[in-house]
Amino acid sequence: MLTLLTQWMIGFSLISLALLWMVYWWVFKAFEKTWLSKIACSLMLTAMGLLQWHHWQWLELGHSVFSNPFYAAILFTSAPAFYLFSRELLQFNTRNHPALVLHFLPIALSPWLSGSIALPIAFTIGSVYALWLCLIVFKLRDQRQYFSLEFATFAAFAAIALFILLIGLLAPWVGEFWFVIAYSNLIGLALLAMLYLQLRFPDITQKTCDAVAASYAASTLKNTDCDALVSQLKQLLHEQKIYRDENLNLSTLADNLALSSHQTSELINTHFGQSFSRLIREHRVNEAKQQLIHEPKASVLSIGLAVGFSTQSNFYSAFRELTGETPGQFRKRMGIADV
Structure with a gap:
């Protein structure tokens, strides 16, 4: 039963990873995607998929993961x-340098490391990166006005990360069966939590980008006419009512202003005192309030869709x-x- 459940979780993971990759490359537009972000995203998702594939092979065919140097190389890649x-x-204004490739140096050691050594090392390295991420997110605590998440969501991710670290460090002692079972299901649970996060808070990535942009002291709007840009933005909102477009995002608004996404985010944060997502929600809700009063025969759903919300639940929530x-x-x- 446990093995069957794990196989189902592996299948769910592989489908989810493929969908996430397609969405990121062709649908996702919350921020400007650099060539490095695209390569890193593809490597990360591919590595997770290959890990799950090796777990399935162990369950079905008995192929060892502890003695497989390719499996260790995948861990050192992810x-x-x-x-x-x-x-x-999270650090969009940091310059990229060829030395970043050194992060992948441990891959070269994988053919000469036994599983009992490679796995704890790989998971220790992963925990260091996770600690770095926690520190970056902690620095955003002063920008909580740009996003708010339920504590339970963060606690779930933290618990999953802790269990993954423990199972990786204890792999030589718990044995391959329990390692594969635990790690396969934890990867699946992490993906499930991520999908829940995106569905429960559809603009979480946008809000995170807004918070990051607001946290930097150095301005990205040097050598720009901010007053003219603010006037142009107000015209787009008040006269053209650009917020009525349900597909409007920071990137498309930035195109209208001939700015980058980060510049547009800073412009809104600095001159409107709020995030892009909240600015758009406020304009949509304000127009919806007028329509609810002056168009009594119109249904709530039709009004919500007319002002730019994509679903009734998003309208009610905002x-x-x-x-x-x-x-x-x-x-x-x-x-x-009410109608």
């Missing part, structure tokens, strides 16, 4: 790929966040029968 991808997202009540409750308080 950790630095994760670091480089996170670095591109409306309650900004007004403290649902659209129906707002109509009722205004003395208008």
Whole structure:
């Protein structure tokens, strides 16, 4: 039963990884994707997929992972790929240097290291990168106005990371069976938690980018006419009502202003005192309030879609966040029968 459950989790992981790769390359537009972020993302997701594939081979065919130097090489690849991808997202103004390739140096040692040595080393390296990520996120604590997540979500990720570290360090002692079972399911749970995070908080990546941009002291708007840009942005919002486009994101708004995504994020943070996502939500909700009053025959759903929300749940969530009540409750308080 445990083996079958693990096989199902491996299958779920492989499908999820493929979908995440396609979404990142062709759909995701929350921030400007550099060539390094694309390569790092592809390496990270491919490495995770290959790890799960080797776990499946062990369960089905008995192919050892402890004595497989290619498996160790994959572990030594996934950790630095994760670091480089996170670095591109969270430290966008850091210069890239050819020396970054040295992060992959441990791969060269994998053919000469036994599994009992390679696995603890690989997971220790991974824990160092995870600690770096925790420190970066901790530095964003002063930017909590740009995003808020349930503590349980962070606690779940922390627990998964801790269990992965423990199973990796204890691999020589727990044996291949329990290592493969535990690590396969923990990878699957991490992907499940990530998918939940994106579905529960669809703009979390955008909010994180906003928080990162606001945390840097050095301005990215040097040599730009900020007053003219602010006027142009207000025109896009008030006259062209660009927020009505449900596909609007920071990248497309930046294109309209002839700026980079990070410059646009800083412009909004500095001159409007809020994040891009909140600015757009506020304009959508403000227009929705007017339509709820002046168009009593229109349904709540049709109004939400008209002002730019892609789903009714997103509309209700944003409306309650900004007004403290649902659209129906707002109509009722205004003395208008809900449709």
